[in-house]
Amino acid sequence: MKQSVLFTKTSKDVAKDEQSLNSQLLIKAGFIDKIMAGVYEFLPLGYRVLKKIEQIIREEMDAIGGQEIFMSALSPKENWQTTNRLDSMDVLFETRGANEESRRVNDGSYILNSTHEEIITPLVKKFALSYKDLPFATYQIQTKFRNEPRPKSGLLRGREFIMKDLYSFHVSEEDMRVYYEVVKEAYFRIFERLGIGETTYITLASGGDFTKDFSHEFQTECPTGEDEIHVCDKCKIALNKEVLDRQDSCPECGTKDLRITKASEVGNIFPLNTKFSKAFDYYFTNEKGEKEIVYMASYGIGPSRLMGVIVEKFADDRGMSWSQSISPYSVHLLSLGQNDEADKIYEKLINEGVEVLYDDRDVSPGIKLADSDLIGCPNRIVISSKTIENNNIEFKKRSQAEPQFLSLEQVLAKLR
Numbered sequence: 481m482k483q484s485v486l487f488t489k490t491s492k493d494v495a496k497d498e499q500s501l502n503s504q505l506l507i508k509a510g511f512i513d514k515i516m517a518g519v520y521e522f523l524p525l526g527y528r529v530l531k532k533i534e535q536i537i538r539e540e541m542d543a544i545g546g547q548e549i550f551m552s553a554l555s556p557k558e559n560w561q562t563t564n565r566l567d568s569m570d571v572l573f574e575t576r577g578a579n580e581e582s583r584r585v586n587d588g589s590y591i592l593n594s595t596h597e598e599i600i601t602p603l604v605k606k607f608a609l610s611y612k613d614l615p616f617a618t619y620q621i622q623t624k625f626r627n628e629p630r631p632k633s634g635l636l637r638g639r640e641f642i643m644k645d646l647y648s649f650h651v652s653e654e655d656m657r658v659y660y661e662v663v664k665e666a667y668f669r670i671f672e673r674l675g676i677g678e679t680t681y682i683t684l685a686s687g688g689d690f691t692k693d694f695s696h697e698f699q700t701e702c703p704t705g706e707d708e709i710h711v712c713d714k715c716k717i718a719l720n721k722e723v724l725d726r727q728d729s730c731p732e733c734g735t736k737d738l739r740i741t742k743a744s745e746v747g748n749i750f751p752l753n754t755k756f757s758k759a760f761d762y763y764f765t766n767e768k769g770e771k772e773i774v775y776m777a778s779y780g781i782g783p784s785r786l787m788g789v790i791v792e793k794f795a796d797d798r799g800m801s802w803s804q805s806i807s808p809y810s811v812h813l814l815s816l817g818q819n820d821e822a823d824k825i826y827e828k829l830i831n832e833g834v835e836v837l838y839d840d841r842d843v844s845p846g847i848k849l850a851d852s853d854l855i856g857c858p859n860r861i862v863i864s865s866k867t868i869e870n871n872n873i874e875f876k877k878r879s880q881a882e883p884q885f886l887s888l889e890q891v892l893a894k895l896r
């Protein structure tokens with residue numbers, strides 16, 4: 481991608497009300513823009529990152545048999561009345577058509593889905609009614625709406641945000657528990673591939689109103705995270721603050737010597753048991769022809785929150801720093817007034833299948849270098865009169881201080 485044709489630009493200033501580091505950097509670098517509090521638009525560079533995060537999650541969901549679907553964002557209020565969450569879920573958005581006619585019908589109002597248990601349960605009930613149909617799991621990656629009070633953490637807490645939500649359906653609690661463990665493992669792989677495996681802890685949390693048992697959060701250590709967790713560094717397990725009166729020691733080794741740290745919840749898995757199947761009357765027929773209740777679990781991950789967390793964790797005073805797996809481009813190629821030579825390198829890299837952002841703009845070297853640090857691709861190549869004279873390429877990793885001078889072959893070897 482040539483930066484001269486990229487319609488977005490980096491900017492020096494961001495609005496003063498932008499308090500979080502992630503939104504400040506992402507807006508400055510032209511990855512996202514804000515339309516109102518808690519609602520952001522994804523621009524070409526930012527959307528590439530989001531899609532890469534989603535794709536990693538998608539691959540791991542597919543690998544454990546998740547069947548991808550895409551549900552509606554809008555739903556009738558009745559579904560939420562069935563579970564009483566119309567009243568109990570404070571963050572629910574209700575919406576209505578703006579004209580007279582739509583006010584008359586159904587009082588004109590619908591729900592903008594904040595989660596999809598109320599949608600998926602009546603949906604799958606149309607198909608999976610026999611023990612032969614169970615178990616199965618289905619997921620989507622989709623926009624959710626929540627009227628979060630005072631959203632000021634950028635992508636960490638949107639009022640409109642992206643969630644991957646997986647739901648699984650089982651003949652028994654035991655069967656649900658088996659798959660629950662399979663999903664846990666898939667989650668560990670996802671966070672590993674996103675480059676945050678080392679600092680993401682499975683965390684005991686309360687099951688809310690779904691279950692007496694614990695649910696599990698995946699909490700990523702992050703200085704600006706909204707949650708406080710108590711970590712057993714030996715077992716790499718944590719406790720959420722809210723469970724400390726039920727459980728105040730590591731569930732693996734029993735130690736009470738836990739490290740308190742700030743974290744952001746990037747994923748959450750819930751044994752729902754029969755809460756939603758009961759509400760929607762979702763039974764299956766067993767081998768003897770008798771009716772039995774279906775067991776369910778739900779499993780969320782926030783791709784847009786993850787993007788914000790990753791920015792916050794890895795940023796330095798010069799800007800963002802993306803890992804190879806989710807960077808918008810692998811290489812940022814800068815031409816310092818040498819577009820003829822840089823064009824050739826660009827072509828060669830593209831032919832080798834390398835994803836390149838090419839700064840071919842007519843701006844000063846200082847601006848190019850600063851923008852490159854801000855945007856944060858993991859590899860930087862500089863073509864200047866000096867490199868042409870020495871017949872080499874200046875190559876630097878975002879994480880390294882000093883560049884190396886290499887041949888194109890050596891650079892390609894490093895990129896592989």
Ligand code: ATP
Nearest residue numbers: 628636637638641643745746747748780781782785
């Ligand atoms: P929190 O306690 O942070 O409000 P939650 O328990 O409400 O999170 P879930 O309903 O379990 O979150 O949603 C699943 C995942 O969706 C979360 O783990 C998180 O990654 C993401 N998520 C939830 N709320 C938001 C939000 N407002 N903005 C961005 N991502 C969110």
Ligand code: MG
Nearest residue numbers: 571626628637
């Ligand atoms: Mg919440």
